[in-house]
Amino acid sequence: MSLLKRLGGAPQPNEPSTPPSAPTPPPAEAAHSTTPTEPPRPAMPASQPPVQSGFGTAASAPPAASGVITSDAGGATDQRILELSLWIVDRVQGSMGNQTELKRTAESERMLQDRFTNYYRQSGINLSDAQVKKLYEMVTDELFGFGPIEPLLRDDAVSEVMVNGPNTVYVEQRGRVSLTPIRFASDDHVLKVIDRIIRPLGRRIDRKWPMVDARLPDGSRVNAIIPPCSIDGPTITIRKFSKKKLEVTDLIRFGSMTEQMAEFLRACVVSRLNIVVSGGTGSGKTTLLNVLSNFIPEEDRIVTIEDSAELKLGQDHVVRLEAKPAEIDGTGRVSINDLVINSLRMRPERIVIGECRGGETMAMLQAMNTGHDGSLTTLHANTPRDACARMETMAMMAGMDMPLKVIREQVASAVDLIVQQTRLEDGQRKVAYVTEVQGMEGDVVVLQDIFVLDMKGKTADGKLITELRPTGTRPRFTSRLEAHGFKLPPSIFGAQVPGQGRW
Secondary structure (H helix, E strand, C coil), X not given: CCHHHHCCCCCCCCCCCCCCXXXXXXXXXXXXXXXXXXXXXCCCCCCCCCCCCCCCXXXXXXXXXXXXXXXXXXXXXXXXXXXXXXXXXXXXXHCCCCCCCCCCCHHHHHHHHHHHHHHHHHHCEECCHHHHHHHXXXXXXXXXXXXXXXXXXXXXXXXXXXXXXXXCEEEEECCEEEECCCCCCCHHHHHHHHHHHHHHHCCCCCCCCCEXXXXXXXXXXXXXXXXXXXXXXXXXXXXXXXXXXXXXXXXHHHCCCCHHHHHHHHHHHHCCCCEEEEECCCCCHHHHHHHHHCCCCCCCCEEEEECCCCCCCCCCCEEEEECECCCCCCCCCECHHHHHHHHCCCCCCEEEECCCCCCHHHHHHHHHCCCCCCCEEEEECCCHHHHHHHHHHHHHCCCCCCCHHHHHHHHHHHCCEEEEEEECCCCCEEEEEEEEEEEEECCEEEEEEEEEEEEEEECCCCCEEEEEEECCCCCCCHHHHHHCCCCCCHHHHCCCCCCCCCC
């Protein structure tokens, strides 16, 4: 029997608006029933305000008056259904005893349907069929998922979810940010979702340390920050990753790079060049790093090092390391720098660092300069020249008393290639530069662009017209590519071939 039929369907016009009290199972059945046998609750007077559940506590009464919930100035219905869903969730969790986690199985869903039916009737509230279905979905999202934002996490078109307090939720779709109608009941409701995300990872967040980095089971990146640092309420930012692992062919199809550029980058990765992927926030650095790492030969031993594990490598011989935050007393922290130093003792043939943000940059440069060729990493920078300056600055954060020129020489000798990723104003993500680091001339790091992104104009609907083109310059490390069997034709770099066009 369907859930709606078990609940009796929507009230008909000739039925009384106040439903009968919740039935109590007979004594013979109660001993075998999984549904709690609580006495029916009296209907609340229509003037009594809703009762909202607190963080980690159970509400003592249903959150609305008896009768049919009707739309009231456009938004009251959704708010009341949300409050009712949280009341039912508190009742279900309270009936589970010491069992704090509820995994989605056929048995748990049957149990939830039984208890949902019972508590819905106890609430003394009548909803339409569509509202009952919505209420049940909200309850299941709370118990099995991440509350109001669970539908956004299931939506493959959504690439980012931004919760700016309980009343404001934004999403990014196809590069565009828009406001959603989704709301939380309160700050405590947002805190519950944050706790549900970080608890399985052993992370913590409280007033002493009000921010945390974490990840969802599918690898999506999560950042949360709460009061007192977040003034307008708890904030959650979730960077989703595609359930389908992106391949280089996908980036070519999206227009993020050309086939010639992809072939060149594949040759660079296989030939063990040290590559830095730079770009701004949300430009697609991690996605590009994932794609480049797929070019690493299957027989190489790879060690990945990240603050929060996001990389999804396709190879079998991979060791994944993740930084560890400090304990409550401030001890026990394991930084990216510690993991980079430790990885050198793990016989890595490739070191892949999710992102360089500080002093670990010096350890990475030293690893690249001491036989660990073929390393990959990302960092925040707006141009290849800025990327070099950022590496110098972050290397100084290691606290080593070294002249700037020595650090600059370390950068110039360690890094072979900088791939600049950018997010355009219309939301497109593209490779803007592929730049060779050629060495030093005096006190300056010499850079040479191999591929660049040209802006050609804009369409009537505001989409940018761009062209990814080679500069006509062959890199100085061509001999290294040839030593690994890559004899790339001159046309890849934009040279004119007699009788043929320019690639």
